[in-house]
Amino acid sequence: MIPMNGPEHFNFDAFRDCLFTVIVNKSTPDEARKGSKRSSIRKKPTTSQTSFTDPEPSELADFAEYLAGGIFASLPDELQNLTHRAIQDDTTLSDKWSLPLTLSVLEEVTAYIPGEVNDSLTAYGLVEAPKSDVQSFITPVLSAYIAVVTTPPPKWIETRTTACEICDRDxxxxxxxxxxxxExxxxxxxxxxxxxxxxxxxxWLCRACHSFVHRMASNEELAREWYTVDLICSREDVQKWAQWVSRVRWKKT
Incomplete structure (x- = not known):
């Protein structure tokens, strides 16, 4: 079972999201994606298959979570821990996991995917022989995952916003x-x-929100627990503060 808390598990989260996207695309009829009036018509599964019929997002999310846990744990350690810095420091790693992936690399990865995962992919019609197999299913997942985790870090000065990221005042x-x-x-x-x-x-914060953030937690707590804007804004005290300060406007002098 893959733990899912903390910054060190960014790669698993990225893999799960990429897998979820592929499942959603394959579970949504072509007619629905194209906006056709026939979007409610689904091809009936064979007697040996189960199928998502008008799947709820929560159902797909749970299924993706299950599959991601099984597949990610089976991946080579170097792929589980792949980062931009890793491929910069190791040319062998960069050559092996550069896109598009070679057939031999794909065969290596799929060889270790658990049998119960393969069975689930077949049972839910995500893999349909002879049209598709586990390798064709996992290829777009791995490609998207590698692209995400090897993206170079941004130049932070170029992330400047036009409004405070907490109170939205511009x-x-x-x-x-x-x-x-x-520190x-x-x-x-x-x-x-x-x-x-x-x-x-x-x-990028206004001075009032910047000061509030440093009052709400110590530097160590900020580094360990509140290291993204989303995490900071998830706090109830920050939400209340943002609602209040957003109504503050300076008087014209």
Whole structure:
């Protein structure tokens, strides 16, 4: 079972999302994707197959979670831990996992996918012999996954927004907040909380929200628990603050 908490599991989350996208595409009739009036008509499964019929998003999400756990655990360690920095530092790794993937690499990966996963893919019509097999199913998943996890880090100064990322006010000056405070960078690397390329990630905040963030948690807590804007904005106290401060407008002088 793959643990799913903490920044070190970014790769699993990315793999699961890529897998979910492929499942959604394959579970949605062509007519529905094209907006046809026949979108409600589904090809009936054979007697040996189950099929998603007008699947609920939660059902697909649960199914994707199950498949992702089984497939990801079977992947080579180097693929599970693939990053932009890893392929920059290791030409052998870069050559092997560069896109498009070679047939031998795909065969290596699919050889270790658990049998129960293969059975589930067949049972739900995601793999239909002779038209498709596990390899053809997993290829777009792996390609999307590799593209995500090997994307080079952004130049953070180029991420500047036009409005505060907490209160959305666009008429006040913005400052940049180091999401992983500089004072704890050494501890972050020593403890392995984040990869080095993420140390200088920033959020663009007005001065009032910037000060609020530093009052709400210590630098170590910010680095460990509140290292993205989404995480910060998930807090109830931040939401209440944002609602209040967004109504504040400076009087004209």
């Amino acid at each position: 008429w006040v000056p913005l400052t940049y907040h180091h999401l992983i405070p500089k 704890v960078h050494a501890k972050v690397l020593k403890r392995g909380w984040h990869e080095e390329h993420r140390l200088n990630s920033v959020a």
